[in-house]
Amino acid sequence: MDTRRLQLLLALSRLGSMRAVAEAHHLTTSTVSQQIAALARDAGTDLVEPKGRRVRLTPAGRRLSDHAVTILAAVEAARVDLDPDAEPAGTLRVGGFATGIRVSLLPVLADLADTHPRVDAIVSEYEPVEAFRLLVDDDLDLALVYDYNLAPASLNPALDAVALWSTPWGLGVRADTTHGTTADLSDYADETWIVNSRNTADEAAVRTLAALTGFTPRIAHQIDSLDLVEDLILGGYGVGLLPLNRPTREGVSVLRLADPAVVMTAYAATRRGRESWAPLRVLLDGLCSVTGCAPPHRDWPRPAAADPPASR
The missing domain is CATH 3.40.190.10 (Periplasmic binding protein-like II)
Known part of the structure; x- marks a missing residue:
């Protein structure tokens, strides 16, 4: 269903006349009528019925207008969520090894709680093999993983990674x-x-x-x-x-x-292209501000040894 038509139906339920809807949306009354009729065809049922010289919503029209409130709110939330310039908001699913969480993640989450209070995180402990699988399956937004110079990890083509320390x-x-x-x-x-x-x-x-x-x-x-x-x-x-x-x-x-x-090198891995999502972007920026890492990429560079304690 066309969300613009749902907006007009919702406006009709609130304003009570085609003319009032037309004036509110800077349209002609004929255009509003045509759009409501098209929405009725999409829904497969009548949405309005005559009431004297005006129209009113049918029971189906009232139910659809109720749904329109939820649908339009969800569409707006999705638009804001995907807007790279919007205030970051949402829940991040983060998984990784214990020291990566303790040393790299928790300080950043503490800072985000102050700077971006609408960003939440669900944190789970996983070893790299588990975290990579969950990330590929889209069950995680970010994975903190590690490998060794003598046993380098192989990065799935669907993923990007940045070396932390x-x-x-x-x-x-x-x-x-x-x-x-x-x-x-x-x-x-x-x-x-x-x-x-x-x-x-x-x-x-x-x-x-x-x-x-x-x-x-x-x-x-x-x-x-x-x-x-x-x-x-x-x-x-x-x-x-x-x-x-x-x-x-x-x-x-x-x-x-x-x-x-x-x-041993620790990495932050994400699904390719997801780093533009505002909550994930601010988390990655926070990790890189703490560790001095570069933006996400598809290679596995190994920076010089750093100070954070390493444990699994």
């Missing part, structure tokens, strides 16, 4: 088993290895490191929480990758890796 990772071991600060991976060829339970990038990075050193890692434990990874290391159950700049509990050391180093 990078941080180096090292090898987590029991402190009483080492005396240096740099790991010689050949010393850990016979160790049991711990990887992430919900993201394959950790295992891919471990296998690449091991292959470059000349051994095949024995992977036995799959753990999501880095605190639990530390528990396993302290218990003597294995070794695993941990961020270098994350404080660890007593008894755990994180050794530097060299040739090659392991660097």
Whole structure:
């Protein structure tokens, strides 16, 4: 149904005559009558009936005029929502890994609550594989994800991404088993290895490191929480990758890796072309103002290591 015709029907229900509607909308009475008749054909039922020398809405016309209130309000809301110059308003669905949410997202949302109070956010924790799938399926508006330089993510053609920050990772071991600060991976060829339970990038990075050193890692434990990874290391159950700049509990050391180093990069990913939506645009602008990132693009650049703590 033509929204302009719905506007005229709604005006007729309120003003009571074709002449009054014509004057209010700067039309001729004949034009208003023709538009109401066309709307009746679209609806498949009579919308007006004679009442003396004037007309009145039929029961169907009154019901349609009631619907017109909701329909026209929704159309106006959609217009404002899609207007890049309008005041941002709406609910953002954001998903991502814990540290990305904690370090990059929450400070921006706190600022948006003051600067753009009509922008809300629903936040859920997901590992990159899960977040990418939800983003492609249009179940998220923005995903905070990560990859490693030794296990780069492959960006779906439907998505754009911007790098937020990078941080180096090292090898987590029991402190009483080492005396240096740099790991010689050949010393850990016979160790049991711990990887992430919900993201394959950790295992891919471990296998690449091991292959470059000349051994095949024995992977036995799959753990999501880095605190639990530390528990396993302290218990003597294995070794695993941990961020270098994350404080660890007593008894755990994180050794530097060299040739090659392991660097984790965090990204903000969106569906391609969606960044012009006002609420999403202000969120992306906020993320980039905090991290110094560039506008969204389709590549996966890796900036120099930054300070934010990295954990899954």
